[in-house]
Amino acid sequence: MAGPLTALRVRFTPDSEQTPRDTRPPGRRRGARGRGKRKRTGIRRFFTWRKLLAYVAGLCALLTGAFTVLYYSIDIPKANAQAKAQSNVYKFSDGKILARTGEINREMVTLDRVPTGVQHAFVAAENKSFYKDSGVDPMGILRGLVNTATGKGTQGGSTITQQYVKNYYLSQEQTATRKIKELVISLKVDQRNSKEDILAGYLNTSYFGRVAYGVQAAARAYYDKDVDDLTVEEGAYLAALVQAPSQYDWAVASPKAKRLVTRRWNYVLDNMVDMHWLDPAERKRMRFPVPVAPEPAPGLGGQAGYLVDAARNELIASGVSEQELAAGGWTITLNVDPAKQRALEETMHQGLDGSAKGKRARADAAATQGGAVSVDPRNGRIVALYGGRDYTRHYLSNATRGDYQVGPVFEPVSTAASLDAKMRDGATAGGLPEVKRTAGALGMETDGGGFATKESVGLGLMGSSPLRMAGVYASFDHEGKRVTPSIVKSARRGDETAGPPKAVGDRAIAPAAAQLITRSLIEDGGATAVRAVKRPSAGKGGISDDKRAAWYVGYTPDLVTAVALFGEDAKKRKQIPLTDARVQRVAELWSHYTGQALGDAPPAWFDFGPGPGAVPVPRQTGPTGR
Numbered sequence: 001m002a003g004p005l006t007a008l009r010v011r012f013t014p015d016s017e018q019t020p021r022d023t024r025p026p027g028r029r030r031g032a033r034g035r036g037k038r039k040r041t042g043i044r045r046f047f048t049w050r051k052l053l054a055y056v057a058g059l060c061a062l063l064t065g066a067f068t069v070l071y072y073s074i075d076i077p078k079a080n081a082q083a084k085a086q087s088n089v090y091k092f093s094d095g096k097i098l099a100r101t102g103e104i105n106r107e108m109v110t111l112d113r114v115p116t117g118v119q120h121a122f123v124a125a126e127n128k129s130f131y132k133d134s135g136v137d138p139m140g141i142l143r144g145l146v147n148t149a150t151g152k153g154t155q156g157g158s159t160i161t162q163q164y165v166k167n168y169y170l171s172q173e174q175t176a177t178r179k180i181k182e183l184v185i186s187l188k189v190d191q192r193n194s195k196e197d198i199l200a201g202y203l204n205t206s207y208f209g210r211v212a213y214g215v216q217a218a219a220r221a222y223y224d225k226d227v228d229d230l231t232v233e234e235g236a237y238l239a240a241l242v243q244a245p246s247q248y249d250w251a252v253a254s255p256k257a258k259r260l261v262t263r264r265w266n267y268v269l270d271n272m273v274d275m276h277w278l279d280p281a282e283r284k285r286m287r288f289p290v291p292v293a294p295e296p297a298p299g300l301g302g303q304a305g306y307l308v309d310a311a312r313n314e315l316i317a318s319g320v321s322e323q324e325l326a327a328g329g330w331t332i333t334l335n336v337d338p339a340k341q342r343a344l345e346e347t348m349h350q351g352l353d354g355s356a357k358g359k360r361a362r363a364d365a366a367a368t369q370g371g372a373v374s375v376d377p378r379n380g381r382i383v384a385l386y387g388g389r390d391y392t393r394h395y396l397s398n399a400t401r402g403d404y405q406v407g408p409v410f411e412p413v414s415t416a417a418s419l420d421a422k423m424r425d426g427a428t429a430g431g432l433p434e435v436k437r438t439a440g441a442l443g444m445e446t447d448g449g450g451f452a453t454k455e456s457v458g459l460g461l462m463g464s465s466p467l468r469m470a471g472v473y474a475s476f477d478h479e480g481k482r483v484t485p486s487i488v489k490s491a492r493r494g495d496e497t498a499g500p501p502k503a504v505g506d507r508a509i510a511p512a513a514a515q516l517i518t519r520s521l522i523e524d525g526g527a528t529a530v531r532a533v534k535r536p537s538a539g540k541g542g543i544s545d546d547k548r549a550a551w552y553v554g555y556t557p558d559l560v561t562a563v564a565l566f567g568e569d570a571k572k573r574k575q576i577p578l579t580d581a582r583v584q585r586v587a588e589l590w591s592h593y594t595g596q597a598l599g600d601a602p603p604a605w606f607d608f609g610p611g612p613g614a615v616p617v618p619r620q621t622g623p624t625g626r
Contacts (some may be wrong), residue, residue: 059520087101088100088101089332090311101299111203115230118230120278122199122242124268124269125239126160130195135186136161137189161189165182166182167201167206192356207323208222208245209322211304215227222241222453237288240264246258248260248261249289250290251395254403255403255448265288269284300391303386309397311399320498333489333491336487343593344384347589350592367568368567371465372385372561372563373399373562374407377474380504398466400467403463405450405461405546406544407435409552416442416509417435417439420513422451439506441509442471443471444472445463445468446462466564475514476514477538480509481504484500521539536557537555539555539590547578550586551564552586552587554590554591557604559597561590
């Protein structure tokens with residue numbers, strides 16, 4: 001009996017060469033599923049779920065340790081010093097000083113002077129969780145670090161505490177190091193200071209534009225009153241303004257910017273309702289409080305203020321923050337040529353006021369504003385700019401304002417759209433979308449009205465500025481490549497440099513289309529002008545449909561100048577029809593300036609080929625163009 005049992009045990013021992021029979025169904029046997037578990041090889045062996053969790057835990061521990069070290073190694077510094085703010089120096093292209101700016105306008109106030117509704121407006125605009133948070137928004141900081149590292153912008157979703165720390169203790173530079181310091185110091189400041197102290201510090205250090213630091217200076221600059229007397233509506237506007245002071249200043253805001261700041265003003269008030277700080281019925285009765293006209297900074301009379309403003313706006317658009325620029329210490333050299341600037345000023349002054357005789361002529365001169373911009377089409381440099389009679393008397397620059405209709409000077413853009421569409425796609429004509437696309441590619445603002453119907457496009461009902469129209473015609477002159485006029489040559493502060501992007505950009509229209517436009521403009525607007533300036537030229541002039549603007553935009557191969565006259569009520573600052581709306585009047589201003597600016601320089605010639613896609617146009621063979 002022992003024999004069979006022993007044999008049975010031997011048969012099923014693990015060391016036996018024989019194995020028990022697999023009784024599972026064929027589809028479930030190991031042979032059908034593969035030969036057991038495969039061993040991971042290569043990079044896969046490092047990425048099991050357990051190992052990934054271990055990596056994440058290790059990374060969190062490492063970051064926590066690093067943050068702990070930073071927390072104890074970074075102390076709250078002394079106040080930065082905006083208090084040590086320096087002047088900015090603006091120079092002409094030849095190095096001569098144009099102006100100095102940078103005087104700080106600030107009056108510190110205690111929080112009890114700021115009406116509670118105004119305090120709530122700022123919290124509703126910037127940081128609804130201010131009274132509950134620990135001084136930081138982790139997701140906002142992470143977003144800011146990512147945006148800074150990837151070059152996608154400087155918006156970081158900072159809390160009021162973080163903005164106060166940045167303004168009072170740190171600098172405005174957008175670096176990862178500064179962001180980390182801001183985070184650590186904000187946590188410490190929130191632990192050390194009361195929310196009331198932090199809010200007061202934020203209100204006293206924020207920049208509001210118009211050279212106003214702090215809510216008291218802003219109340220005086222925008223509403224000509226002390227902060228104690230601000231209404232909730234006015235406080236909501238100032239709270240909305242902090243996001244982009246230069247862009248949202250109602251006195252100089254474009255139609256698009258006015259829509260944006262009005263939308264943000266409504267956002268602030270709606271947030272106040274959500275936070276139960278404002279009664280819904282009272283909110284419905286509120287109307288936007290238009291600020292008072294600004295008082296220009298001293299020392300910027302004549303054209304200096306217009307030139308400085310144009311340079312500031314260009315630097316801000318290129319990424320320099322308003323706070324950083326206002327802190328001073330910059331040496332900013334402009335592309336403006338003193339001789340050409342002088343020639344443009346004298347021409348515009350003579351055309352606007354010099355010939356005025358008698359009561360009616362003087363009234364006409366007082367109701368007419370002029371703006372002009374002159375650009376080198378080869379590199380986009382603004383060599384001269386005229387913003388108005390005097391910056392201290394007319395704060396809004398006529399060179400950069402875009403609220404007057406362009407009228408017939410838009411016709412070449414429509415023609416360019418049709419030509420470009422035909423050359424690119426074989427289309428017979430460019431429809432409204434193509435016209436709008438081409439206008440945008442050439443540098444015009446297309447968000448406003450004027451592009452809705454064929455009739456509005458045909459009449460040129462869209463608004464634009466002499467600056468933008470000079471860029472459009474410079475693009476025609478530069479073989480269809482987009483030219484964005486630039487006034488800043490260089491900007492330096494110590495080792496730091498800043499400046500606008502390259503003025504000559506990508507191709508906006510085909511070279512052949514640009515050549516055809518130039519040819520048509522030589523025949524259309526250049527015949528009379530060429531005799532006046534004694535050199536080849538092309539141009540287009542016209543009166544807007546509402547008779548409120550007269551334009552002439554003309555160019556030689558080496559100089560593009562847009563000149564415009566605008567009708568404006570001198571007291572109400574409202575648009576009115578021109579009393580002397582003649583194309584010849586503005587064309588003569590262009591001719592006189594161009595002749596003075598180019599002087600005895602040898603004439604340059606338009607080059608229409610040879611080359612791929614070139615248009616055969618007879619060369620102008622003499623100084624008269626005949």
